[in-house]
Amino acid sequence: MASDKKQQKPTLSPLTGLTPQQEQAAMMLASGENLTAVARQLNLNRSTLYEWQANTAFQCFYNQQCQDHQQAVKNALFGLHSRAVDTLTDLLTNGNENTRLKASMWLLERVAGVAIGETRIKEALKKQCTHGASGWDDLNVLNEREYKAELKRYGLRDDEV
Helix, strand or coil: CHHHCCCCCCCCCCCCCCCHHHHHHHHHHHCCCCHHHHHHHCCCCHHHHHHHHCCHHHHHHHHHHHHHHHHHHHHHHHHCHHHHHHHHHHHHHHCCCHHHHHHHHHHHHHHHHCCCCCCCHHHHHHHHCEEEECCEEEEEEECHHHHHHHHHHCCCCCCCC
8 A cells, every 4th residue: 555655754853954864964065075975975966955055954054063063173273272383483483484384374264264154043044034124124023923934844843932
């Protein structure tokens, strides 16, 4: 009776609004895997990954993963700070290592300066559901019905509005 069995929709996480496969894809992308490799490893079409990347919940989870990776790199850099300072001191003293100095400074600036988007799905959905009131461009109002519908769409709980 295969016709009686409906294909079950994957369960969405109440914390992220994503399926386990979507979470895995976001983690892989955030760790530096390219789209083609992620699609191959998860047995997906690349177009599916592009669709997921347009999903607000996916974007937030991906951003959270990027933030976690960035923090891990920063923590590792803090662990190396004394060596970095020693190297910079040596480079400044000797003046022979111009290329190494520029490369070191570039890397440190880039890691610290990467902008990361919203990581909290509910905040992102609130922004998405907040619109200017009729005739009042400077007065923004949260559309609660739209917000609750979006929460439901992602399988999230309505703890607060």
